Amino acid sequence: MRPLQALGLSATAEAAYLTLVKQGPQTLARLAGRPALAGAPPEGLQHALGELTDMGLVSRTDDKLTAQPPRAALEAVAERRAREARVAYESATLLSRFWLDHTSGPSYVEVVDTSHNPDAIQRRVHHEAVAEVRALSIGPVGEGERVPEVDTDAWDAMARGVAYRVVYSADILQEPKALEVAHECVDRGEQARVFPDLAMNLLLCDDGLAVLSVVAPDRAGHHTVVVQPSGFLDGLIGFFESHWRLAVPLPPAGDAVESGVRPTNESRQLLGYLSAGLTDESIAREFGVNKRTVTRRIARLQEVLGAKTRFQLGVQAGRRGWL
Secondary structure (H helix, E strand, O other): OOHHHHOOOOHHHHHHHHHHHHHOOEEHHHHHOOHHHOOOOHHHHHHHHHHHHHHOOEEEEOOEEEEOOHHHHHHHHHHHHHHHHHHHHHHHHHHHHHHHHOOOOOOOEEEEOOOOOOOHHHHHHHHHOOOEEEEEEOOOOOOOOOOOOOOHHHHHHHHOOOEEEEEEEOOHHHOHHHHHHHHHHHHOOOEEEEEOOOOOEEEEEOOOEEEEEEEOOOOOOEEEEEEOOOHHHHHHHHHHHHHHHHOEEOOOOOOOOOOOOOOOHHHHHHHHHHHOOOOHHHHHHHHOOOHHHHHHHHHHHHHHHOOOOHHHHHHHHHHOOOO
């Protein structure tokens, strides 16, 4: 349990607060002698107590330190930080306009350094969206292997009525965790489709802003570009819509599949697995058959739908409502 460290307090501050809660009011000397704080230097403990006092979690009376109930103090912190976040977003908007008015180059394109806070621009999109967010997703880009994770800012936006349409690259959906995250978002109301070999991450905030993230040439990092209203933005919107029309639906995990004479329940399941980006080996395990059987079934579906490739198979199946 590290709830105070998650808010930016030191490990010593958290240990001191938890000790005061469990042991009751303590003098400074007695607190310093507790096992949880035995290795803390005196100046470190004094600084930690200052952190706790400033946050309203500890009070000092009659040479004793007393832990205070956390809810009121931390709710006040949450409200203050929410106000600071709003001011930061407003300041970013005003300064961005000033920057664009006084720098050379296209005023509607801004290359952003995201090395210190790689997710800040994406959060801006989710916070500012009013009607719809559209996205192309190739998964995390940049240094290191970042594990795909749920974007709770997107969930908050969906909860207030913002519509989400996302096209996922088939490549990332071969990762179980990425597929799980995509299904969680679908369960929250996101419309999701799959397309092979997407080249970049793209976020569209209504019709007023685009954020592109592409891997740098040396693959050691990534570049983020913000595009304001312009012909360029209109082109990116069209680029997304073209991919959306060609992509195939990603069914929610565990959805019941309606039966029918044609296609069969098994065919619908097979197409659903293919649209989710599963390999033949993975599909074979799901059906309890060997890989060659899966390959034959896919070839048969391609023949029935007149598709030369698996991607065309997905498009044709989607257009016929088989997915």
